[in-house]
Amino acid sequence: MEQILLTQSAGALFGFLGVLLGAFGAHALKDKFTGDQARAFETGVRYQLLHAVVLLVLSFNLSFTSPLEGYIGKAFVLGTFLFSFSIYGLVFSELRGRKWRFLGPVTPLGGLLLLVGWALLGYSFVAHLF
Template sequence: MKELFLIIGGVYGTLAVIFGAFGAHALKKKLSEEQQKSFETGVRYQMYHALILIVTAIAFPFREVSQQITGWCFVIGVLLFSFSIYGLVLSDANGKKMRILGPITPLGGLFLIIGWILFTINIAEIATYLNPAQ
């Protein structure tokens, strides 16, 4: 599980850099200012969650189901949140906005929120276990 989340975190981070450069350069003339901001939001959240996924993989022993769910919430959340934003922006820029993706973005956000809540609970439990006197 650790290795898988480390790899996915690394892939997400790499793709965030690629998509960020693509959005800033190749799409600059194709996207409106609003579309550019939305695309950048997708990239930013993807990078944030690539990093927290790597931290999760390093910090958690994955003995608890909630620790595994934490990692999967970040993985699924990025797929649904960031990638739906990319799809919405690119399809809108091509004049064929894929409205079906609209409801997927907040669902991805919900997975990210759940991931952060579980991360906080799990990391607090680990900290208590490692430092029982405090």
């Protein structure tokens, strides 16, 4: 039950923040971003919103009674957070003139966790075939 609530809460929060940050980036910051910054920011928002929906779908379709399902949910939650929010941190810090370079390696780590989540989800489907 805790894992379902975590997954639903994270999905709802990521969805809310994705819309908020997307609107903020498209309206309040569009004149401040360089082309590369705008593309990076949009990538963070896109991945965040996509995985918010994935988390909500998973929370209503998985029972989270097996460790595998728990790992899937946690990989998507942590991966989304690390991937998207490290991009936001890089873009915003660069706008302020002091790019937080330590976040550079965090983005691919988040992407790796997203890949792990997808791979585990695929494995959970295939494992039921045999």
